Amino acid sequence: MTKGQTTKKVCVGNVALGGGEPIRIQSMTTTKTADVEKTVAQIVALEKAGCEIVRVAVSDEADALAIKEVTAKIKTPLVADIHFSPKLAVMAIENGADKVRINPGNIGGETEIRYVADCIKTHHIPVRVGANTGSIEKNFLEKYGRSAEALVESALYNVRLLEKFGVEDIVISVKASDVPLTVRSYALLAQKTQYPLHLGVTEAGTTEAGVVKSAVGIGSLLLSGIGDTIRVSLTDDPVREVYAAQHILRACGMEENYVEVVSCPTCGRCAWESMSLANKVTEFVRPYKKKAKIAVMGCVVNGPGEAKDADLGIAGGNGVCMLFKKGETYKKIAACDAEEEFLKEIRLLLDGE
Numbered sequence: 001m002t003k004g005q006t007t008k009k010v011c012v013g014n015v016a017l018g019g020g021e022p023i024r025i026q027s028m029t030t031t032k033t034a035d036v037e038k039t040v041a042q043i044v045a046l047e048k049a050g051c052e053i054v055r056v057a058v059s060d061e062a063d064a065l066a067i068k069e070v071t072a073k074i075k076t077p078l079v080a081d082i083h084f085s086p087k088l089a090v091m092a093i094e095n096g097a098d099k100v101r102i103n104p105g106n107i108g109g110e111t112e113i114r115y116v117a118d119c120i121k122t123h124h125i126p127v128r129v130g131a132n133t134g135s136i137e138k139n140f141l142e143k144y145g146r147s148a149e150a151l152v153e154s155a156l157y158n159v160r161l162l163e164k165f166g167v168e169d170i171v172i173s174v175k176a177s178d179v180p181l182t183v184r185s186y187a188l189l190a191q192k193t194q195y196p197l198h199l200g201v202t203e204a205g206t207t208e209a210g211v212v213k214s215a216v217g218i219g220s221l222l223l224s225g226i227g228d229t230i231r232v233s234l235t236d237d238p239v240r241e242v243y244a245a246q247h248i249l250r251a252c253g254m255e256e257n258y259v260e261v262v263s264c265p266t267c268g269r270c271a272w273e274s275m276s277l278a279n280k281v282t283e284f285v286r287p288y289k290k291k292a293k294i295a296v297m298g299c300v301v302n303g304p305g306e307a308k309d310a311d312l313g314i315a316g317g318n319g320v321c322m323l324f325k326k327g328e329t330y331k332k333i334a335a336c337d338a339e340e341e342f343l344k345e346i347r348l349l350l351d352g353e
């Protein structure tokens with residue numbers, strides 16, 4: 001893909017990705033898929049958080065069969081993640097998966113690949129293929145070592161195996177846990193293909209390290225115009241993955257309709273508990289899909305001035321808090337009423353327009 005070109009558009013259920021569509025947010029359930037009740041509950045929580053495509057693991061026939069019941073109870077398109085088994089891939093598709101994540105290289109020979117490819121074509125669904133540092137095809141690992149070339153060639157080898165049997169709607173990923181390697185791999189891949197790219201840093205880790213690694217890796221690729229869908233991998237509740245993905249898109253300037261909460265780091269001038277209020281406000285405004293900026297600042301000395309572009313803000317003082325709009329204070333409230341009063345003002349601002 002040369003700069004300025006868009007990728008091919010593919011549809012996962014009713015969600016299109018690539019071809020200039022918005023960057024789609026994905027996540028993956030952590031439940032046993034065959035446990036329909038738990039799986040649906042988690043997917044509904046993910047939908048509510050803003051997840052647009054959800055992936056489930058299919059490790060046995062019970063999981064593959066459960067897809068029928070799960071998809072009947074959710075709105076989000078569902079991707080079935082299958083390794084090694086052509087039979088499970090076909091079962092998952094026949095039970096309603098909107099996309100499959102497979103590597104044809106590990107599901108068998110030509111007969112098995114043709115069997116799955118025919119099913120994919122009959123049901124008109126896309127496939128994600130990819131390589132990560134743990135699954136590079138042996139010959140590419142020997143030829144290139146553990147490198148961007150090995151990841152890209154390994155992924156493209158799997159793409160060609162599907163193309164050979166007429167599969168055209170393909171999404172590709174080349175994930176590593178090493179951020180610079182991930183970024184180099186996707187940049188190289190983007191030069192070689194027009195298929196949409198699924199971005200992610202694999203085994204990113206627990207929340208703090210994982211969010212940073214994903215933000216740096218995914219964020220730098222998005223800012224250079226690479227990527228069509230993203231998944232933040234965290235060893236945490238997958239809802240956290242969706243929140244982190246949203247923050248990455250926002251930080252990259254790719255999502256505007258949200259309420260931004262700015263808050264100061266506090267310092268020795270801070271005279272009240274601004275940190276806990278900042279966290280509460282962040283949760284409170286999460287469901288709103290409109291562009292606005294709310295500030296929670298530690299002191300009245302510098303707060304209103306430092307946050308003068310905020311539509312609404314609060315700054316604390318000695319037992320008293322100031323409410324301000326665009327840097328101009330307009331109301332004094334007792335610090336003990338700060339939370340209740342400020343949330344009321346936010347509701348007025350966001351609901352009252």
Ligand code: SF4
Binds near residue numbers: 267271
């Ligand atoms: S707004 Fe006040 S408390 Fe917050 S960092 Fe600035 S000077 Fe410190």
